[in-house]
Amino acid sequence: xxxxAIIVNGKPHSVEVSPDTPLLWVxxxxxxxxxxxxxxxxxxxxxxxxxVDGEATRSCTTRISTxxxxxxxxIEGLSEDGQHPLQVAWLEEQVAQCxxxxxxxxxxxxxxxxxxxxxxxxxxxxxxxxxxxxxxxxQRIRSAIHGAASKxxxxxxxx
Amino acid sequence: MSSSTPFTRRDFLKTGAAGSASLVxxxxxxxxxxxxxxxxxxxxxxxxVEIDSSGEIRIWVARSEMGQGPRTAMTMILAEELDxxxxxxxxxxxxxxxxxxxMTTGGSASVRSSWDPLRKAGRxxxxxxxxxxxxTWNVPRSECATHDxxxxxxxxxxxxxxxxxAAKASAIPVPKDVPLKDAKDYRIVGTRRERVDGSFIVIGExxxxxxxxxxxxxxxxxSRPPTLGGRVKKFDPASAQxxxxxxxxxxxxxxxxxxxxxxxxxxxxxxxxxxxxxVAVVADxxxxxxxxxxxxxxxxxxxxxxxxxxxxxxxxxxxLVKGTGKELRKIGDPNAALASATKKVEAExxxxxxxxxxxxxxxxxxxxxxxxxxxxxxTQNAPGMAAALANALNIPASAITIHVTLLGGGFGRRLNIDxxxxxxxxxxxxxxPVKVFWTREDxxxxxxxxxxxxxxxxxxxxxxxxxxxxxxxxxxxxxxGFYLGGDIPDTGGTELAxxxxxxxxxxxxxxxxxxxxxxxPRGYWRSVDVSWNHFAVESFIDEVAHAAGAxxxxxxxxxxxxxxxxxxxxxxxxxxxxxxxxxxxxxAVKESDWGTQLPKGRxxxxxxLYSWGTYIAQVAxxxxxxxxxxxxxxxxxxxxxxxxxxxxxxxxxxxxxxCFGLTAALYGDxxxxxxxxxxxxxxxxxxxxxxxxxxxxxxxxxSHEAPGGVGEPPVPSIAPAVAxxxxxxxxxxxxxxxxxxxxxxxx
Numbered sequence: 001x002x003x004x005a006i007i008v009n010g011k012p013h014s015v016e017v018s019p020d021t022p023l024l025w026v027x028x029x030x031x032x033x034x035x036x037x038x039x040x041x042x043x044x045x046x047x048x049x050x051x052v053d054g055e056a057t058r059s060c061t062t063r064i065s066t067x068x069x070x071x072x073x074x075i076e077g078l079s080e081d082g083q084h085p086l087q088v089a090w091l092e093e094q095v096a097q098c099x100x101x102x103x104x105x106x107x108x109x110x111x112x113x114x115x116x117x118x119x120x121x122x123x124x125x126x127x128x129x130x131x132x133x134x135x136x137x138x139q140r141i142r143s144a145i146h147g148a149a150s151k152x153x154x155x156x157x158x159x
Numbered sequence: 160m161s162s163s164t165p166f167t168r169r170d171f172l173k174t175g176a177a178g179s180a181s182l183v184x185x186x187x188x189x190x191x192x193x194x195x196x197x198x199x200x201x202x203x204x205x206x207x208v209e210i211d212s213s214g215e216i217r218i219w220v221a222r223s224e225m226g227q228g229p230r231t232a233m234t235m236i237l238a239e240e241l242d243x244x245x246x247x248x249x250x251x252x253x254x255x256x257x258x259x260x261x262m263t264t265g266g267s268a269s270v271r272s273s274w275d276p277l278r279k280a281g282r283x284x285x286x287x288x289x290x291x292x293x294x295t296w297n298v299p300r301s302e303c304a305t306h307d308x309x310x311x312x313x314x315x316x317x318x319x320x321x322x323x324x325a326a327k328a329s330a331i332p333v334p335k336d337v338p339l340k341d342a343k344d345y346r347i348v349g350t351r352r353e354r355v356d357g358s359f360i361v362i363g364e365x366x367x368x369x370x371x372x373x374x375x376x377x378x379x380x381x382s383r384p385p386t387l388g389g390r391v392k393k394f395d396p397a398s399a400q401x402x403x404x405x406x407x408x409x410x411x412x413x414x415x416x417x418x419x420x421x422x423x424x425x426x427x428x429x430x431x432x433x434x435x436x437x438v439a440v441v442a443d444x445x446x447x448x449x450x451x452x453x454x455x456x457x458x459x460x461x462x463x464x465x466x467x468x469x470x471x472x473x474x475x476x477x478x479l480v481k482g483t484g485k486e487l488r489k490i491g492d493p494n495a496a497l498a499s500a501t502k503k504v505e506a507e508x509x510x511x512x513x514x515x516x517x518x519x520x521x522x523x524x525x526x527x528x529x530x531x532x533x534x535x536x537x538t539q540n541a542p543g544m545a546a547a548l549a550n551a552l553n554i555p556a557s558a559i560t561i562h563v564t565l566l567g568g569g570f571g572r573r574l575n576i577d578x579x580x581x582x583x584x585x586x587x588x589x590x591x592p593v594k595v596f597w598t599r600e601d602x603x604x605x606x607x608x609x610x611x612x613x614x615x616x617x618x619x620x621x622x623x624x625x626x627x628x629x630x631x632x633x634x635x636x637x638x639x640g641f642y643l644g645g646d647i648p649d650t651g652g653t654e655l656a657x658x659x660x661x662x663x664x665x666x667x668x669x670x671x672x673x674x675x676x677x678x679x680p681r682g683y684w685r686s687v688d689v690s691w692n693h694f695a696v697e698s699f700i701d702e703v704a705h706a707a708g709a710x711x712x713x714x715x716x717x718x719x720x721x722x723x724x725x726x727x728x729x730x731x732x733x734x735x736x737x738x739x740x741x742x743x744x745x746x747a748v749k750e751s752d753w754g755t756q757l758p759k760g761r762x763x764x765x766x767x768l769y770s771w772g773t774y775i776a777q778v779a780x781x782x783x784x785x786x787x788x789x790x791x792x793x794x795x796x797x798x799x800x801x802x803x804x805x806x807x808x809x810x811x812x813x814x815x816x817x818c819f820g821l822t823a824a825l826y827g828d829x830x831x832x833x834x835x836x837x838x839x840x841x842x843x844x845x846x847x848x849x850x851x852x853x854x855x856x857x858x859x860x861x862s863h864e865a866p867g868g869v870g871e872p873p874v875p876s877i878a879p880a881v882a883x884x885x886x887x888x889x890x891x892x893x894x895x896x897x898x899x900x901x902x903x904x905x906x
Binding site: 001017018021022025028029030032033034035036037038039040041042044045047074075076078082086087090091094096097098099100101102103106124125126128129130131132133134135136137138139140141142 | 228353354357358360361362363364365366367369370372378403444445446447450516517518519520565566567568569570596598599600807808811814815816817818819840841842846847848849850852854855
């Protein structure tokens with residue numbers, strides 16, 4: 001086992017795990033960042049979504065070897081103070097029920113807003129089509145993204 | 160609702176610990192099954208309100224939070240009666256202790272069963288605080304008011320905070336029969352409030368069972384018997400031990416499981432509820448455990464259910480409904496009335512087995528040492544798990560501590576106790592704290608499934624198109640029977656809710672049941688038996704309406720009638736209030752533009768339900784495309800759930816319940832061949848995703864009646880509402896779930 005260097009939420013880490021270990025389990029078991037969730041292990045549900053170099057990525061099917069040297073952002077690192085426009089909008093809309101899938105939803109939504117400042121319903125449905133929420137919070141997720149987008153536009157950018 | 164928990168002085172316990180400056184009032188919250196006041200047991204509080212000198216007000220309660228919001232709703236109820244500053248009240252998750260009694264979470268019961276006790280506890284504590292202030296000032300009680308966690312002397316405008324009064328109040332005897340607040344004075348109950356625990360979720364700091372980490376903890380996955388009732392024959396530990404990080408490869412023994420809720424088991428009943436064991440691979444990390452299991456070779460004994468298949472079950476149920484079943488309810492002379500009817504309608508409906516698939520898969524962390532068991536469990540059923548752990552580990556219940564974690568969804572899956580017992584057995588064998596993790600495949604293939612069912616319905620109409628007879632025969636494996644043994648319930652209990660209307664209002668009716676025997680584990684699934692019976696009943700009402708040439712809404716008005724039907728046997732079968740039922744029907748009709756023209760290929764369907772103390776009507780607006788695919792555009796919900804605690808959370812439960820029911824109606828189908836479940840993950844057990852989510856509009860009837868449940872009532876109606884809408888759009892009646900959309904494709 002060789003050490004693999006990754007950058008998580010701006011901090012460099014060196015992890016000694018087998019190179020085929022999914023990034024998800026390195027984050028959760030090795031680094032103790034449990035905000036990123038397991039849902040399916042097959043990139044079918046989106047619960048494990050993180051950003052790898054800014055791209056929304058399923059960490060359950062991303063081998064740690066392919067993440068070496070790249071910038072990884074998890075829900076814990078999305079904002080310093082929990083005030084990312086999406087985090088604020090999520091509370092305003094009271095989106096979460098059980099909350100388990102929401103970190104993945106927020107991470108994909110953040111990547112979407114970084115590319116499209118005013119996404120349509122169709123854009124949202126497409127971006128989040130790979131996610132599953134068993135509690136059925138979809139209607140509020142759409143509202144929260146629209147809400148965050150309109151505020152970000154008003155204040156001149158998503159962050 | 161008349162209160163089912165008559166409170167007397169003995170129902171409150173003051174436990175101001177010696178030397179503490181806290182006012183503590185203990186009280187009892189009934190759960191799914193038991194009610195201390197009804198069972199005649201000595202009063203033992205299972206919840207506590209504590210007000211300390213810092214001013215913080217804490218409710219200690221072991222009710223599980225799985226997204227339905229009991230923590231917030233319970234906080235609101237207490238704060239209301241206590242006249243507390245909302246921001247001062249915190250719910251503290253209590254660990255399970257056997258002395259607390261029933262702490263199950265299910266049956267849409269958290270708010271319903273807490274409403275009276277919480278209000279009384281809050282008002283009683285407030286009364287003691289007022290007495291403390293009154294004594295301090297030496298003023299008449301009538302000159303004291305309470306507001307924002309303080310007592311105010313209205314004449315002099317002097318003010319004492321609850322924080323300052325807590326110590327003194329704790330010395331005051333607990334008053335009896337304190338009058339409750341008038342609903343017109345509510346300022347918290349009935350208003351939108353944010354979830355008390357929402358902020359942790361959006362920053363990734365909400366800790367679920369799966370996030371548990373203990374010093375020295377190992378991680379495990381278990382290889383379980385692939386066939387029904389199978390068990391380990393032999394295995395080669397070396398095959399997995401060679402994988403890096405694997406520490407132990409241990410067998411999980413077969414364990415007979417006790418009933419879930421402490422009930423009596425039926426005698427000589429062919430009890431079937433076992434934990435069928437397996438082989439656990441214990442490693443330093445989750446992924447190493449998974450890799451170890453992949454390398455592991457196990458030989459299995461096939462078990463008694465290896466010949467079973469869903470196709471055989473379907474054929475058997477279809478056969479059963481043609482015969483005579485166990486008579487569960489009979490009014491008048493239904494067979495004679497049917498024979499003499501002018502018009503007869505008959506139809507059969509089929510529903511599949513379903514898995515729960517909460518987003519957080521089952522998991523549990525356990526530490527077993529020195530004859531004690533400590534467990535971190537995302538469970539809806541801590542008392543059931545404690546009883547099963549005591550049984551499996553052969554230790555007293557007093558040696559067990561259960562930390563109830565946050566739940567990443569429950570839906571009934573976590574009323575089951577298998578994953579807790581299994582984790583404890585693995586931890587004991589490994590000699591270290593262990594987190595047993597389930598992959599999605601483990602979850603889908605080793606669930607306690609919502610039973611399949613087959614329904615035969617027959618109705619007779621007279622010359623005026625009045626329904627004179629209604630006969631319903633359901634064939635299904637029983638869930639209660641699985642847990643308790645035998646063809647339970649033989650008089651109709653939790654298996655047969657949702658069949659009450661219109662069978663209770665038609666002059667001649669018959670409800671009979673036949674039981675399919677299977678080794679497939681069954682369980683309670685959000686909305687339980689109503690989820691299947693209601694689909695058949697509400698679809699058939701539309702078929703009867705069609706036969707009578709009546710509008711579906713008019714047919715329902717006729718069936719509701721004006722007479723109160725008789726009460727059923729259980730608490731949930733309280734007589735339906737026909738006026739409240741008709742009112743939600745009328746509201747849904749009005750808000751959904753019922754009766755107005757829709758474009759071709761589009762239709763509306765309605766379904767109406769009374770359950771868990773709540774009246775609910777749903778109108779689905781559906782488009783059927785040329786290829787047969789079904790899209791639900793909009794769902795209008797009208798409900799009367801009595802006194803609303805938090806309208807936003809009621810709306811959230813409606814949205815979520817409809818999504819849950821619609822997922823099942825469009826996709827849900829667990830099948831089995833050669834005793835093996837064929838589905839495994841979200842690729843072959845599909846979920847509704849954001850693009851398929853209809854717009855949901857919720858209309859709540861204002862009411863000060865006792866609160867009804869809201870977690871389960873929205874689930875059952877969406878499938879029949881959509882089936883009825885599909886018929887309105889296409890003239891085709893789909894009688895089987897999930898909808899076989901190829902039947903709708905236009906040639």
